[in-house]
Each structure stands twice: as C-alpha cells, then as structure tokens.
Amino acid sequence: MFAYEEDIQACLTTLKNGGLILYPTDTVWGIGCDATNEIAVAKIFALKKREDTKAMIVLVEEEQTILNYVEEAQLQVFDYIKGIHKPTTVIYQKAKNLAKNLIAQDASVAIRITKDNFCTSIIKQFEKPIVSTSANISGYPTPMCYRDISLDIVDGVDYVVKHRQEEIELAQPSSIVKWDEVGNLIIIRP
Numbered sequence: 001m002f003a004y005e006e007d008i009q010a011c012l013t014t015l016k017n018g019g020l021i022l023y024p025t026d027t028v029w030g031i032g033c034d035a036t037n038e039i040a041v042a043k044i045f046a047l048k049k050r051e052d053t054k055a056m057i058v059l060v061e062e063e064q065t066i067l068n069y070v071e072e073a074q075l076q077v078f079d080y081i082k083g084i085h086k087p088t089t090v091i092y093q094k095a096k097n098l099a100k101n102l103i104a105q106d107a108s109v110a111i112r113i114t115k116d117n118f119c120t121s122i123i124k125q126f127e128k129p130i131v132s133t134s135a136n137i138s139g140y141p142t143p144m145c146y147r148d149i150s151l152d153i154v155d156g157v158d159y160v161v162k163h164r165q166e167e168i169e170l171a172q173p174s175s176i177v178k179w180d181e182v183g184n185l186i187i188i189r190p
Contacts, residue, residue: 004027004118007118007162007163008082008125010159011122015034015040015126015130018033018034018037018039019040019043019157019158020032020040020041020044020156020157021157021159021160022154022160023117023119023122023161024116024119024146024163024167025113025114026060026087026114026119027087027132027171027173028134028142028143028171029143029145030131030132030134031044031047031048031087031133031157032133034099034126034131035058035075035102035129036097036098036128037099038099038100038102040131041056041101041102041131042101043097044056044131045101047132047153047156048136048138049137049138049139051138052101053105055109056110056131057096057174058110058111058129058131058132059111059113059114059119059129060112060113060123060129062113063078063081064112065121065129068097069092069097069098069109069129070093070094070095070096070109071093071096072094073092074183077090077092077179086114086175087109087112087114087115087174087175088113088176088177089174089176089177090110090111090177091108091176092110092111095107095109101132108178110176112174119147135149135153137150137152142173144167144170144171145167146166146167173189175187175189176188
C-alpha cells in the first residue's frame, strides 16, 4: 500500500511543477492544480474539454485564507459555514490573487474550506489554494468514486493519488451558495 505521506509529497511536487493531480476531496474525486498558475488551470480546461468560461472551485484550508483571495468576505458567510456539516462551496465577489482564467467573468470565485485531512495537509504544505473540479470530461456524469473515473482523465493528469482509491461509498458534490447584494442567501446547488 502506498504511504499517505508519500502521496502528499508526490502531490506537492506535481503542484509546484505546474502539473495536474487526481485526488480525493471532502466530496467527489477532483482534478487539481495550483489555483494561482494560469497555465496549470488551462491544462484542466483542456483535459476536461471544458469552456474556459465555466468556473471551477478553489479549495483552501481555513477561513482566514479566504481573505487572501477575495476583496471582501461578509461575516455572515463565516457564521453560515460554521453552522453546516455538508461540504459547501461559497461564491465570493471580487476575486484576487488567483489565476485569471479561474476567475469568472463577473469577477467572482467559488471557494470551499476543505474539511478533508488529506486535502488540508496538501494545501497547508503547498501554502497556496488548489483547484478542485470533478474528475470527468465536460458533459459526462460526475464520478462518485474512483473506479468510475474515465481512463482519459486518469491518463491525462500528472499524478494519481493512491489514498482512498479502494473506497466504493458514493460521494456527493458540495452544496453551492452565495449572498446577494443585500445579504440574502441564495442556494445554487442544495
């Protein structure tokens, strides 16, 4: 069995070199890269055969990190996140310090604080956020466990994490929410 720490080190090397990783998250398996590297982000769009106008999620390890990547974060967002147990992605306005092709046309970005120990370890050691987008070709169903991931994706990344490949429990994508200009919660994906 491949050691957990060896997986983390291989991910860090791949991310630092602008490569793509296939890894388990707190939701579904994801394709990831350095969220500040425009070339790496472009590789994900190409691998997924996805329009580069479609947003992808950014994972961070803790609340305070979000402030490095958005101009302003409303306090009610943090209160909401603390009160929920399901992984939830929040769309923030006025993104900054991220790859330009990761920021939506309206200058927003989708960020989730990961509660997965493996992901948290990678992000803390990498000291940057990482992209998390479902491990599928655009238009195809999201794979709910590792064995459902197509070979096109497995062969198209630079490193495939061994950790949790054997799990057969079906995972679910995160909820997605945002707040409007007057502070009302809008649920995009429950």
